[in-house]
Amino acid sequence: MSNVSYVRTVMLQEQAPPASQAGIVKWLRENMFSNIPNSILSIAALWAIYYVLNDVLPWAFQSSWNAKSLGECRSVIAAAYGEGASGACWAVINDRFLQLVFGFYPSELYWRPIVAFVLMFAAIAPVLFDGLPRKMLRFTMIYPFFAFWLLWGGSLWVPLMIIAGFVLGYLAFGVVSKMASSLVGMIAAVLVPILWWLFLAGDVATMLQSIIPLSIEAVSSSNFGGFMLSITIGVIGIALSLPIGIVLALGRQSDLMIVKVICVGFIEFIRGVPLITLLFVASTLLNYFMPPGTNFDLILRVIIMVTLFASAYMAEVIRGGLAALPKGQYEGADSLGLDFWQSTRLIIMPQALKISIPNIVSSFIGLFKDTTLVSIIGLLDPIGLSTNIRANQEWNGVIWELYGFIALVFWVFCFSMSRYSMYLERKLQTGH
């Protein structure tokens, strides 16, 4: 009997899927040409992309990087790509790069802002990454004063005396709250540093400076400019606004009527007016509110107003974080017998701040973009500098290259930060 089987014993070779159901063709049919309206849209979009790139790419790449003036630049392009070729004159960026980055900061001292900038990452790292040792947070606390000293120079004793004020406040809190209550401790912790800074710190700093001179060359604020200025204002604004924002947010959440009204009034006032009016206050009005005869420089005044502006927004961000905390955390802290400040300091704030980090990053992006407004009151941020550069005879007429470069730098900063905050948001979401 022969072995007759009705079932195939040898499998057929697998066939390739039909051309329309595989690879790039399938992808294109599904994602770009699934039906007639979609096909029309896709073709229109491709045409638009071609149209834009066809104009922009030759302009961007038929360019010259080395020239000392716009006229020279044009002749270089004409020589390289033929008469009538329109190309970008990136040479202006090449020529004025250091100015766009550092403003008029003395060139032999460029290392100072660079060191401050690099150390900034070391200071932020422990805040952003949990894995790093907690002891690094101490450096984060010292960093603002150190960066201030690096950027503006002068005597090291000045920032040290400012730190001393905080240390005194901390000590006063410890001593007084043991003696009386924590409420009195808080009052002492606020009053002691203020008295110290107002009446003693200056003299002590001068005295110590005469005994042990520790100083580096001072740089006047008027030399600050370019992206360094934007970053300085943005970072200082956010860093200082954090503690103020925390206090305002707590005040807004509080049951104490008067405290709440003051905080809400401040927050709503600042959020209701445009930043530019606050900058006008900085440039024309702020000196009037100080004791007669006080006069401090424009950048410092701008930083004060930017800080007030940012702290109102920061307060709202942190309030969001406080509201997002489960109620059980508040109740748990209460049931452990912690008083308000203890529970806030040990239980509530660490969690609320952690939830708020993505939004804090977003508000930093907003503030960083808003620092360009200082060009309107005459500071030399990148936009102010671009006007300045164009006022120069050599570069009179350069527009798109400068704006394009500034826009690109802002874009790179803001886009990477926003991606980072989205990543954080996703990471934090996995909690529940």
Added chain:
Amino acid sequence: MSTITDPEQGGFRISMLLYDTRYRSITIQIIALIGFLLALGWLIGNAAQNLAALGKPLNFSFLGDTSGYDINQRLIEYNSQMTHGRAAVVGLLNTLLVAVLGCITATVIGVIIGVLRLSKNWIIAKIMTVYIETFRNVPVLLWIIMTMAIFIEVFPKPSDFRGADAVASMKLFESVAVTNRGIFIPSPIFGSGSMAVIAVFILSIVGIFVFGRWAHKRQDETGQILPTFWIKLAIFFVPSIIVFYVLGQPISLEYPVLKGFNFKGGFHMRNSLIALWFALSLYTAAFIAETVRSGIQAVSKGQTEAAAALGLRPGRITSLVVLPQALRVIIPPMISQYMNLTKNSSLAIAVGYMDITGTLGGVTLNQTGREMESLMILMAIYLTISLTISTVMNVYNERVKLRER
């Protein structure tokens, strides 16, 4: 045997202000109030002293003085012989003009881009993502300046339109002239009988609402659905057009014509206004698009599927199920974007558009030297606008809030 007695209830002692929770909050509030008043008093005292020393104590009478400067963009009658107060009103109207225009276009562009970003068409979705990320991550001031630069540098000069072999030509059937001095569009001239056309037009808009309510009621009673969109469209156009032709075309257009060095006639939209309007709209649209996208994504897929299971068609699913739920999420952040746009319109000063910041906070401030008064009024105005918008928002939020059990 010992008895447990309640601790003795003493009278009020000073230390209870600190240790007794009943009194402590009052203590804290009074201390805070005193501190706040002291700080405020210190600031005001300093300001009064400084202003007195400069010989310009707080005084608002400068608003009645002759301003002496011109404003080319104005909605109400104004010339340089009028007062600073009048100039401020002109500026305020300009702010509101650009804010309203900007909000409308930003919403339209933003909604379209937000919806297209969710499109299944890969390339369209990618282009919209690029648009959003480009506009969101570059400062709005830079966009405003760049838009202005495009208008001035790229668009042809009025003289380019002259002669037989003109370099530039007018667009849209010779009716619109796009020049680097602004855009000239035809303006309507109202002849006799035009009031009748306008009246019919207004009546037909009222008619649309009446018809809408009637159709709604009819649907509730009989279950029949009318093609309301097409009927409304017909009511919008047909009566007005019929009356327009019956009365012999009473409304005509005045076209801009090149005369001398510039165009005359028609309606002149100045560069500063258009650049500011465009830049603010495009910038804010990127944020609105994100809001719209997240609002649509916030409606869970189960809602769409349940609606489909009930037999609703895709169009009705969107309009009856998805949109009402998405709007609840979209509207609050959208309104705060409107607020941002209004506040950003103060950057008009960078392109020379005379808004309230440019008039009151700019020229008036510099001419009169009344920084304190000008800025106080300026901030009060912006604050009023913001608070009005946020009040409206709160009322709306209260109305659409989910009524939970």
